[in-house]
Amino acid sequence: MLTVTKGTSLMGHTTRRLLTGALLVLAAGAGPGLAPGAAHAATGAAPQTSVAGRVRTTDGAVNVRSGPGLGNAVVRRMADGAAVRLVCAVPGDRVSGTVRTSALWDRLSDGRYISHAYVVSATLRTCPPPAPAPAPALTPDEFIAAAVPGARKSWREYGVPASVTIAQAILESGWGRSGLSSVDRNYFGIKCQGGYHGPHATGCHVYKTTECDKAGKCFETSDAFRTYASMARSFRDHGHFLKNNKRYAPAFAHTKDANKFISAVWKAGYATDPNYVAKVTKIMTRYDLYQYDTWK
Template structure:
């Protein structure tokens, strides 16, 4: 019994000694890297190169300790810890995004960084494509014939839709739901969508030039020119219908993009007022039918057409805007504040004039920035 007990004890001692030896002598891989911890909601994918398009080599769980050899610059990633283009090279030679990694020590930069993987073309396709997901707070995003907001609208895509991208070009900067960027993504049909509204893996630059951006039909007015032209009509609308001039001018700026929209540039319609059953009222001079695309709540888009009022001048459009608010009963509460511009537009917005939750803030911001209150005739 004693002999047997000694054998068991000796075996246990050997196991403990082996464990102690492992703890006392870290592996070469561990010694070569900086200690870090994964901070992720579920699992972090380990990739072959510093890109979300790269092959997945494995996964790491939240709280797992890793050894990072060095860091490289790769695809920008928005993670739990930070938003960054830094990727950490592991001792295996694979990569994880630093957006999900916490480390107390500094990580040195790597040398000889591999290029991020490109998505391969499907068999039979003529060009590689990357799937992108559309994100739009407004519900839809324009797909254009050229990489610019001046490019003609070819169609619209709904929020959440998947689009196939081939490469990117640089164009005018756009502030969108996802980011502010000058990147425009070329679709597989040769059309363009602003990357400000797209979530996708990294794209390669296009090797063929983009079509020239069409020049505007007429030079767009400067803000000072637009305001100067708007004041007479806005003040006339106030005298006839009681809408504060500062409100009318600010709404026109916001809704027509300083007069750059097609409705305002072609038809002098600065507020998007439509014809009703072919009737254009007593101030407009006609109707112009436009083909448009609308999307339902389920994200299904369909082609339709709408008739918008046309006007002889900006002043006529502004007067009709005043009349439109005056004759629609739901805006009646606003007319208790015809000498308080901010309260007036607040009540117009509350009555359902616009679905944008920031509409009131945007309008009053324009009024304050450009001191439009000075044109309110009772002051």
């Protein structure tokens, strides 16, 4: 079954097998990927709605702040009985107020915050986490320098040659410019499976996709891809994924021979592109990635 992202590129210019066994097919010449807002709109989350609340205070006017904590700037003050429109709540500094003692801060409809300790309202939902900032575009030298620590750690933990990890990341993420890598630090397109995201990911991010079967019949669906706090975490999860998937066991007889390792991974069904090994080894040679295979 083929998976085609709708209106954007998730990965770099290669066709490969993902965790679930589906294939992610990309259009050649795709742009740098999703912008943060577009990426999170892809989850299909409902737009924010507000609920009515009222300030109750016997301590004088209550501060409205720029963020959910006492260290944030005061932007205005609200008197007892003032009406407020509330969107959601987030954890912050604990405050003992007129209504209650609470560590929650209510986000107002204008994006400001007021301590829940002074607000009477219906129960609020928890605010969704903010969209992560996209990773900055890097030059090839900058990308490789940033990649080396995580790739070497993956080698020490799981036995995947660092040169292989870096070259695959370059090929599959388009030097970190794909939507998955720039927004979610997912450089290999590894999916969540049944909500499981492994020991290195922070969670799952759902993207709308279009899937096509072998007969060419296509339909809209969605897939959850793993999200990471850093490039290094994504690289380590790549090693964990290969090491703990039995189909790739033969590759680990070649942990000190990068060319044989990637050849064995490809033969086990990692990628459908018949030129995949040649592409990876070309990158390893051109950028002298073998120098990072210290075997220490």
